[in-house]
Each structure stands twice: as structure tokens, then as C-alpha cells.
Ligand code: NAI
């Protein structure tokens with residue numbers, strides 16, 4: 471198993487060290503390819519994303535990414551584009567000992583990662599500006615199929631399409647149409663659809679309704695941050711960017727410069743991203759071991775200050791590793 475490791479800037483390096491401590495406690499002996507990216511890298515090498523890093527990601531079975539600073543958009547957007555990482559996966563799962571609105575949530579948001587308004591095709595007009603919203607059948611079908619396959623593989627009973635087809639009749643009309651076309655070949659999975667504005671409300675009022683949500687790029691961006699807040703916020707929110715050949719796993723948070731270098735960053739999001747990676751690499755038992763060891767550590771309050779504990783980032787990682795080693 472070959473894993474590219476990009477710590478990046480700020481707390482990126484600290485949470486990555488923590489994740490590697492936890493990974494090391496499993497008997498997987500992966501080959502790690504350390505790679506450079508981000509603001510420090512830019513300063514040292516003149517580019518935030520050197521060719522060697524692209525090569526490392528290309529030849530690895532999967533990549534762990536910590537966080538970048540100001541160059542984050544360049545780095546992660548370029549990586550997503552370069553490797554065709556069309557699916558952004560955001561698990562939304564309550565954790566013990568983490569303050570949240572609901573203690574028992576467990577659903578997943580699958581966000582289309584390549585088109586929609588985020589193609590960034592904007593232009594000024596005489597009295598303002600316009601942006602193009604691109605929705606293709608091909609990309610819609612690919613992401614919807616991914617969501618249904620994920621539902622089947624993860625033993626989930628339903629997939630909900632989220633859109634605004636009542637107003638965006640053509641673009642989201644196509645997305646909804648393709649959704650039900652694909653759904654028909656997964657009769658064992660329940661399919662339904664909601665408008666995005668209603669979904670924004672239901673996420674707060676009745677989030678247990680959701681199992682797998684599949685949606686277009688911008689709605690997914692917004693709803694996944696809302697959903698992350700339901701279960702404890704940035705310090706505990708993992709994510710995956712998945713393509714046909716490559717996949718990158720990263721915490722939702724950034725480089726958090728205010729707390730960098732203090733050994734107080736919460737490593738949970740990075741560690742859960744590592745578990746997601748192992749699941750993706752068909753190592754579900756190892757992923758489960760991480761999940762259980764992490765939950766026990768959280769339950770015992772052996773956590774960083776943001777969760778009310780007094781452990782350092784590295785100490786929390788060692789507590790988790792110790793529980794994995796048994
Ligand atoms: P941020 O996620 O770095 O920080 C937001 C807030 O959450 C801060 O108060 C921070 O201290 C806290 N926080 C974040 N992660 C934490 C953790 N693991 N443990 C405890 N507290 C945590 O977002 P912000 O402040 O908007 O951006 C800071 C830098 O990060 C910017 O340069 C931005 O461009 C970059 N960024 C990079 C991302 C990436 O690499 N994917 C994503 C988001 C921002």
C-alpha cells in the first residue's frame with residue numbers, strides 16, 4: 471500500500487503527525503511518500519504544488535492531505551482537477567464526548583466536485599456580472615451513480631437528491647432527471663428528492679431523515695458545512711475527494727495559523743480522514759479499529775483543549791494508538 475503524505479502548512483503538519491502515529495499502530499506497514507505543498511512550499515520552491523507532489527499523488531494508492539494556508543484554493547482545486555476527483559464525500563457522524571446538536575446522527579453528503587457555478591465562468595456586464603452554471607448529464611450521472619454505489623457498499627437504505635429544479639428548471643432539471651434514471655437500476659435503495667432550501671431547514675429540524683445526500687457542487691459546499699456544525703464542527707469533520715484512479719483524504723479545516731505550533735490542534739478530523747482512506751482502500755476492519763479507538767479516547771475525555779481536555783495533539787494521538795495496539 472503506497473500512500474502520499476502532504477502535511478502542508480500550519481496545523482497541517484501537526485495533525486498529520488498525529489494521523490501517522492495512529493496509522494503506524496495498525497499492522498499495515500504502508501509505504502509513505504512524503505510530499506510538499508502550500509505556502510511554505512511556495513516560499514521555498516516558488517510553487518505551492520511542485521511536479522514531484524503531483525507525481526507522488528499520481529503513483530500512490532491514496533493521498534493524505536493536511537491543510538494549506540493562503541494557497542489552499544490553488545493547491546486543492548488544482549489537485550481535484552488534475553486527478554479528476556469528481557466526488558467530495560463528507561460523512562456526518564456524531565461522536566461521543568463532542569458537543570453537538572444531535573448525539574446519534576450518521577449520514578453522508580456526496581457533493582459533485584467539478585462543475586456547477588464553481589467552473590468560475592464569470593464575466594462583467596454593463597451593469598454587473600453574470601456567472602455560468604454548468605450541469606452536464608455525464609457528470610450528474612457519474613456522481614449519482616457514485617452515491618448509489620456508496621449507499622450499497624456502506625449498507626445504507628436511501629439516497630436523497632438535493633436541488634432547486636423548480637427554479638433552475640434546465641440545470642437542476644437535468645440533475646433530478648438523471649438521478650431518477652440512475653435510481654431505477656438500484657431498486658434496493660430508496661430514492662427521493664428535496665429542494666435545497668427545505669433541506670437546509672430539515673438538516674436542523676429532522677436530520678435523522680437523511681442517509682446519503684447527493685447534490686450539485688455549490689449546494690453541497692454549503693450544506694456540508696451546515697451539517698458539519700450539527701456534529702461538532704471543524705475540528706472533527708473529515709472529507710474525501712475521490713476520482714476513478716486517485717483519491718485524496720483531508721480534514722475540512724484549514725491551517726489554523728492562530729493555533730499552529732502550539733500542539734493544541736484537534737487531530738480528530740485528520741484521523742477520521744485516515745479511517746475514510748482505509749475504508750476506500752478496502753481495509754474496513756482497520757478503519758473500524760481507528761473509529762473505535764478514537765471514540766473510546768473521546769469518551770474518556772483524553773482530548774485537546776477545544777473539546778475541553780488538556781492533552782496535546784501528539785498525546786491524544788498516542789492515546790488512540792495505544793488503544794489500537796491493545
Ligand atoms: P481554519 O479551518 O484554518 O480555522 C477556522 C477556525 O477553526 C479557527 O478558529 C481555528 O483555530 C479552528 N480550527 C480549525 N481546525 C482546528 C482543529 N483541528 N483543532 C482546533 N481548532 C481548529 O479556517 P480559516 O481560519 O478560515 O483559514 C486559515 C487558513 O487555512 C487560510 O489561509 C485558508 O486559506 C486555509 N484553508 C485551507 C483549507 C485547506 O487546506 N483545505 C481549507 C480552509 C482554509
Ligand code: MG
Pocket residue numbers: 691692695
Ligand atoms: Mg466549504
